[in-house]
Amino acid sequence: MLLRVVPTVALLALWVWAFIDCLTTPEDEIRHLPKVVWVIIVLLFPLVGSIAWLVAGKDRARARGRRAPWPSGPTAGFPEYERPRQLAPDDDPEFLASLKRGNQQHEEMLKKWEADLRRREEDLRRERPEDGDGSGA
Template sequence: MLRILPPLLVLALWIWAFIDCLTTPEQEARHLPKVAWVIIVLLFPLVGSIAWLVAGRQRAARTAGGPSGARGGRPTAPDDDPEFLASLDKETPHKDARHHEDMLKRWEADLRRREEELRGRDEPEDGPRR
């Protein structure tokens, strides 16, 4: 059992480093191009994995407003981002508001028409009874 543990740990480290290397954006790879890191990790499982973890990837925590819009390395929801919410007001011109009002009026008219059709189907052929 104890003989199997070290190779399993090396295999787990190798797989994790390989996947991490593949999913890391090109601009976050340090010292070498990303392709070179992938080859190093593949050819030298233990040494390449350790080298990738130590020197290959930037590990600085991102702050809000960073390149990926992340806070502490985690994505920020749009409704939690004040810059995004402020940009919504800037992007919505007044003509869009008129367009939405016109669309709402068309929907209401269509709804009224459908309701009248349904009422007409429910009434008997010879007219409403009193």
């Protein structure tokens, strides 16, 4: 019984792997046929289509050319660590400077509003006579 299960599982694994590889491969790395045709071939003919995809479908030399030939160092094999790191907002000098500029602009606007309010209050005081003149209205 084990001799019947192992080939079936191997065929299923090969078919799933070839199908996913075919779907995720960029168009410029596919050879001979359009991507849609390769997907249909792999789906309709699991064994033959999967082997054909592995042999003739993907341009493996171009796919390998994007990566370093032999990664080394503490981050070898982890391309997400090889990209430049983004700074957190509180570590980014440009972001902090923009916050400071924004705060300064708000402070200046607040000072202008306060000065305008004082000026209006003074204008109102000049227009109205003082209530403390003893007329007793």
